Amino acid sequence: MNPLLIEAIDALLPQTQCGKCGFPGCRPYAEAIAEGRADINQCPPGDQEGIGKLAQLLGVPPKPLxxxxxxxxxxxxxxxxxxxxxxxxxxxxxxxxVDAIVGAGKQMHTVIAAECTGCELCIAPCPMDCISLVSVAEKTDDIWRKQAADSARSRYHFRLQRLAREKQTSPKALRSKAIAQPKITPAAAEERKHAIVQAALKRAMAIRAQADNNRPPVK
Structure with missing residues (x-):
């Protein structure tokens, strides 16, 4: 593995971290390209411009997406x-x-627009279909685009580090919690979880119905 080559490839990727290339992030995709495990035309956000840059770096002919x-x-x-x-x-x-969504459990969530990469990964898991993609004005100068990519790369790596720390500390926290609280059977836990979800869905459906009633009729 050539670290310098991986860094050079990663620097040319858009850092959306969307996984569409078949890898869990831009860095893993860069590693796969450097090792010959992936082709240069697997990144939809990079499109033909990105393919051309990768082809020039690697000294290979460009190809269609x-x-x-x-x-x-x-x-x-x-x-x-x-x-x-x-x-x-x-x-x-x-x-x-890239941790661009903030909000606690049972509380309203919101997207940090300046940090969102438009990866689409948040849409499918949403049980209320309340997440959509919207077009925004894009700055086209190379300096701004590089700064945005660098920020997304940093937030992606910071998230990986955070998840690794949480994975290490969670067993200790779970043991402490188990000692402090009485044991709950799996059936009771599942029943409680189901009740919470159903209550949340009932609240959401009421809100949606109210919104539909307040919406002006289509002329």
């Missing part, structure tokens, strides 16, 4: 949460690769 990994989006998009419908399930915060 492999659309089996997805299609590029025209312009920049970010995620937006309909805060009236959000039930605070935290599913979106768990999958955001």
């Amino acid at each position: 492999n659309t089996s990994h997805g299609l590029p989006r025209p312009g920049k998009v970010i995620a937006r949460i309909d805060e009236q419908l959000c039930i605070g399930c935290t599913f979106c915060t768990r999958v955001c690769p």
